[in-house]
Amino acid sequence: MLPDIQHAIRLQILDDRVTALTKEILGLPKHIAEIEKKLEGHQRRLELDKAALAGNLRDRKRLEGEIQTHDQKISKLKGQMMEAKNNEQYRAFQHEIEFSTQEIKKAEDRILELMGESEPLDKNVKAAEASLAIERQQVEAEKATARQRTAADQQEIDTLKAERATIVAEMTPSVASNYDRIRKGRAGVAVAEAVAGRCGRCNIVLRPQFFQDLKKGETIMTCESCSRILYYNPARTVEDLGGSSQQPAKSPGSKRAGSKGADSEGIRRINMSGPSGGTRVNMSAGTGVDSDA
Numbered sequence: 001m002l003p004d005i006q007h008a009i010r011l012q013i014l015d016d017r018v019t020a021l022t023k024e025i026l027g028l029p030k031h032i033a034e035i036e037k038k039l040e041g042h043q044r045r046l047e048l049d050k051a052a053l054a055g056n057l058r059d060r061k062r063l064e065g066e067i068q069t070h071d072q073k074i075s076k077l078k079g080q081m082m083e084a085k086n087n088e089q090y091r092a093f094q095h096e097i098e099f100s101t102q103e104i105k106k107a108e109d110r111i112l113e114l115m116g117e118s119e120p121l122d123k124n125v126k127a128a129e130a131s132l133a134i135e136r137q138q139v140e141a142e143k144a145t146a147r148q149r150t151a152a153d154q155q156e157i158d159t160l161k162a163e164r165a166t167i168v169a170e171m172t173p174s175v176a177s178n179y180d181r182i183r184k185g186r187a188g189v190a191v192a193e194a195v196a197g198r199c200g201r202c203n204i205v206l207r208p209q210f211f212q213d214l215k216k217g218e219t220i221m222t223c224e225s226c227s228r229i230l231y232y233n234p235a236r237t238v239e240d241l242g243g244s245s246q247q248p249a250k251s252p253g254s255k256r257a258g259s260k261g262a263d264s265e266g267i268r269r270i271n272m273s274g275p276s277g278g279t280r281v282n283m284s285a286g287t288g289v290d291s292d293a
């Protein structure tokens with residue numbers, strides 16, 4: 001395989017990882033904003049319950065005050081009744097006493113109602129206060145984790161970019177600039193493996209002669225349909241492309257046979273695997289790209 005092709009494949013792996021990391025970095029503030037908004041919502045609901053509970057207590061106090069006033073009024077009226085000069089006056093006092101007694105009864109009933117209402121409110125407030133304390137801690141912890149994650153991602157991006165610069169420096173300038181141009185125009189993917197006579201990205205069937213030429217690996221060839229840089233990899237595992245050694249693929253350290261992730265789908269598979277791929281790609285010795293299991 002041409003060194004330029006090997007470099008392009010490696011660039012694609014680095015660029016995919018940078019893209020994934022950048023996406024993660026951009027997604028973290030959004031995630032934090034979401035959980036903070038949820039927390040605020042819970043906080044607001046608690047404030048409303050608290051306000052309702054305070055209103056409930058206030059109403060009960062007021063009603064208790066009213067009862068006291070009516071009680072005082074009744075005992076005063078009872079005294080006045082003793083001194084009533086005629087039946088008419090007597091009945092008027094009696095009438096007033098009845099009114100106050102009814103008012104006391106109404107107030108007592110309302111107090112009972114309010115007490116019934118305050119019970120679940122009180123429970124809600126206590127439960128919400130407890131869960132909010134936990135939620136607040138969780139949000140703080142997630143924020144700290146996000147900050148660490150961002151810093152780690154950024155550091156990894158810096159490392160990947162440094163490696164990228166080294167690789168680009170070793171490439172034929174026109175191939176490197178072609179790679180960048182294709183990558184921009186083709187949804188971030190500039191390199192495609194030819195699998196079973198087809199372009200591994202756009203799936204077009206390659207002309208037999210074209211495929212034969214590609215297999216020879218003597219020139220840089222691009223897909224006639226999607227324009228991506230094509231490569232043919234008979235070994236079809238990333239390790240086999242690595243400059244570290246040209247050992248046969250059955251070396252003990254090889255992840256080739258039967259191992260997860262680096263199966264016969266080879267580089268294409270690894271390129272496309274997301275953060276959960278868990279495949280360590282180790283083309284150039286010493287610098288692995290760990291797709292963050």
Ligand SMILES: [Zn+2]
Binds near residue numbers: 192199200204224227
């Ligand atoms: Zn194609």
